[in-house]
Amino acid sequence: MAEKEKQNIAVLLEEKRVFNPPEDLVRNSNVKKWMDEHGIKSYEELLEKAKDIEWFWAEVAKDVVEWYEPYKKVLEWNPPYAEWFVGAKYNIVHDALDKHMETDVKDKVAYIFEGEPGDTKQLTYHDLYVEVNKLANALKELGIKKGDRVGIYLPMIPELPIAMLACAKIGAIHSVVFSGFSALALRDRINDCEAKAVITCDSFYRRGNKVALKKQADEALEDAPSVEHCIVYRRTGDEVPWNEGRDLWWHDIVKDQPEECETEKMDANDPLYFLYTSGTTGKPKGIIHRHGGYAVGIATTLKWVFDLKKNDVWWCAADVGWVTGHSYIVYAPLILGVTSVIYEGAPNYPEPDRWWEIIEKYKVSVLYTSPTSIRLFMRYGEEWVNKHNLSSLRLLGSVGEPINPEAWIWYHKNIGKEKCPIMDTWWQTETGHFLITPLPITPLKPGSATKPFPGIQADVFDENGKSITNAGGNLVILKPWPGMLKGLYKAPERYKETYWSKFKDVYLAGDVARKDEDGYFWIQGRADDVLNVSGHRIGNSEVESALVSHPKVAEAAVVGKPHELKGEAIVAFVALKSGVEPSEELKKELREHVGVQMGKIARPDEIWFVNDLPKTRSGKIMRRVIRAKALGQDVGDTSTLANPEAVEEISKAV
Numbered sequence: 001m002a003e004k005e006k007q008n009i010a011v012l013l014e015e016k017r018v019f020n021p022p023e024d025l026v027r028n029s030n031v032k033k034w035m036d037e038h039g040i041k042s043y044e045e046l047l048e049k050a051k052d053i054e055w056f057w058a059e060v061a062k063d064v065v066e067w068y069e070p071y072k073k074v075l076e077w078n079p080p081y082a083e084w085f086v087g088a089k090y091n092i093v094h095d096a097l098d099k100h101m102e103t104d105v106k107d108k109v110a111y112i113f114e115g116e117p118g119d120t121k122q123l124t125y126h127d128l129y130v131e132v133n134k135l136a137n138a139l140k141e142l143g144i145k146k147g148d149r150v151g152i153y154l155p156m157i158p159e160l161p162i163a164m165l166a167c168a169k170i171g172a173i174h175s176v177v178f179s180g181f182s183a184l185a186l187r188d189r190i191n192d193c194e195a196k197a198v199i200t201c202d203s204f205y206r207r208g209n210k211v212a213l214k215k216q217a218d219e220a221l222e223d224a225p226s227v228e229h230c231i232v233y234r235r236t237g238d239e240v241p242w243n244e245g246r247d248l249w250w251h252d253i254v255k256d257q258p259e260e261c262e263t264e265k266m267d268a269n270d271p272l273y274f275l276y277t278s279g280t281t282g283k284p285k286g287i288i289h290r291h292g293g294y295a296v297g298i299a300t301t302l303k304w305v306f307d308l309k310k311n312d313v314w315w316c317a318a319d320v321g322w323v324t325g326h327s328y329i330v331y332a333p334l335i336l337g338v339t340s341v342i343y344e345g346a347p348n349y350p351e352p353d354r355w356w357e358i359i360e361k362y363k364v365s366v367l368y369t370s371p372t373s374i375r376l377f378m379r380y381g382e383e384w385v386n387k388h389n390l391s392s393l394r395l396l397g398s399v400g401e402p403i404n405p406e407a408w409i410w411y412h413k414n415i416g417k418e419k420c421p422i423m424d425t426w427w428q429t430e431t432g433h434f435l436i437t438p439l440p441i442t443p444l445k446p447g448s449a450t451k452p453f454p455g456i457q458a459d460v461f462d463e464n465g466k467s468i469t470n471a472g473g474n475l476v477i478l479k480p481w482p483g484m485l486k487g488l489y490k491a492p493e494r495y496k497e498t499y500w501s502k503f504k505d506v507y508l509a510g511d512v513a514r515k516d517e518d519g520y521f522w523i524q525g526r527a528d529d530v531l532n533v534s535g536h537r538i539g540n541s542e543v544e545s546a547l548v549s550h551p552k553v554a555e556a557a558v559v560g561k562p563h564e565l566k567g568e569a570i571v572a573f574v575a576l577k578s579g580v581e582p583s584e585e586l587k588k589e590l591r592e593h594v595g596v597q598m599g600k601i602a603r604p605d606e607i608w609f610v611n612d613l614p615k616t617r618s619g620k621i622m623r624r625v626i627r628a629k630a631l632g633q634d635v636g637d638t639s640t641l642a643n644p645e646a647v648e649e650i651s652k653a654v
């Protein structure tokens with residue numbers, strides 16, 4: 001980080017209000033019960049005791065997972081690699097499905113599905129078990145085996161979890177690609193992991209329209225030599241292009257399959273899935289998660305933070321295409337045997353009260369969403385909320401980006417009716433599960449993710465690795481945790497460089513945070529060149545590469561700018577090739593081009609044409625200077641600039 005930027009990490013928030021959780025919620029909470037059983041009297045004592053991380057994680061593991069064969073060692077820590085529950089034989093699907101067939105969870109609803117057009121479907125744990133087994137058998141018949149990679153490109157329909165679980169069941173590694181990503185984004189991801197098969201659907205409903213997913217998958221598959229089969233689920237019944245020999249209908253291949261399928265006994269540290277996430281270079285990183293420790297981490301955090309019990313109806317309103325959905329729509333709720341809601345469509349379709357209608361209809365008791373969605377609903381106003389009875393709600397959650405105190409208070413008052421605590425959970429694709437988060441026993445400060453979960457040791461370091469209080473600095477995690485990534489697929493050096501090179505044997509999260517005098521963490525945003533748009537990570541350089549791939553573009557620089565709704569907006573400065581005339585039409589064309597390259601979510605909000613971009617003498621584009629100019633801030637030290645006049649161009653442009 002540049003010198004000036006370091007100094008700019010300022011303390012941004014000074015929020016003093018404290019909200020205590022309701023007493024009966026505390027008294028009856030899962031975490032309180034566990035504390036009582038372990039003779040622990042207070043939150044502080046719990047945090048203190050859990051500093052013995054091997055004891056803590058081994059102890060909580062007993063409540064959530066069943067190993068086929070026990071582990072020999074809780075933790076093997078060879079920085080930067082950690083192995084948890086070493087030597088255990090395990091498969092996460094045993095806990096998510098198989099074990100429930102022996103209990104009354106078997107006939108309980110696992111997923112309540114609500115399609116955007118209003119069609120609904122409920123799947124019990126047994127239904128899900130059968131569907132998963134049939135697909136798993138079909139995959140085996142197609143020659144897919146342990147260790148093979150399968151790309152999954154599906155919208156928010158129950159077949160997405162079914163496909164993931166079927167892969168995991170036979171020991172194949174799934175790589176889910178968000179259905180909002182473009183064909184080219186899909187192509188890069190399936191090629192990177194050399195997927196043997198891709199699972200998709202004909203099309204799906206979004207904001208009253210249909211999105212032709214199979215068509216997009218076909219485009220990706222034109223240049224994906226490893227893919228032997230494309231399995232297509234029929235969601236809408238639309239006609240689809242067909243590639244004889246490669247394409248197979250889901251319903252055809254599962255039709256005659258047996259309803260039982262043996263679950264592959266994996267090593268606890270074998271990979272469960274890859275999930276690609278943006279970093280500071282143009283190439284997304286393939287995060288690797290595993291079966292064993294991941295299961296312990298996600299299930300324990302969900303059970304304690306959102307206090308899920310037998311009768312709860314849980315709605316994590318994220319998309320399964322992101323880590324939030326992987327951990328907290330698919331694996332953790334199933335391990336806990338709870339009922340979850342899956343909704344296919346847009347939050348404001350057909351009207352801005354669709355979510356509140358769903359909550360009332362299914363008596364949702366815990367809602368987990370993002371600050372962007374909350375701000376969207378704030379904008380529509382309380383009258384949409386007040387049309388519905390939300391009294392079933394008892395806890396609320398937030399994730400993905402810092403929640404501004406104003407949105408926190410609105411959420412607390414209008415959705416939670418001042419009786420539901422808000423769990424602001426900080427975590428990342430890499431961490432697998434919540435690391436900094438309140439528990440139902442934690443006094444809350446609006447805008448703060450509060451304290452590390454028991455067993456997690458976090459801190460804020462200055463540039464020299466010194467722990468600091470009440471000043472902005474680098475958010476770090478000091479000890480390994482069970483859901484920690486196994487590394488980056490085919491990129492061990494990048495793994496070390498990105499997370500472990502700044503401070504020795506300490507995990508660098510890449511976020512700027514402040515720790516206050518009570519040890520509460522206030523996350524302020526990314527420290528690196530990664531944007532956070534509506535809680536989704538997008539690398540500046542990925543958008544730049546997409547722009548530069550347009551034949552009329554010579555160079556591009558992308559920066560983030562605060563946005564009322566989305567947290568951050570994408571602003572692009574583009575230098576065109578000589579002879580190309582700038583125009584509003586071209587701006588539109590470039591926006592669409594980025595949409596095609598990456599997906600709609602990455603389309604720049606603003607595009608400005610310039611003749612030149614500020615660069616160092618070695619030719620590196622200085623985003624820091626561009627960002628400062630675009631935001632009207634002091635640009636700081638520009639002595640290393642090769643072309644100071646380009647800075648003036650930026651200010652003229654905006």
Ligand code: PRX
Nearest residue numbers: 399400401402424425426427428429523537
């Ligand atoms: O900057 C932090 C922000 O989202 C980043 C992680 O993004 P991703 O891997 O896509 O995972 C998002 C869902 C877990 C973090 O580095 N972030 C996540 N949760 C919070 C947050 N920022 C502030 N408060 C949060 N609760």
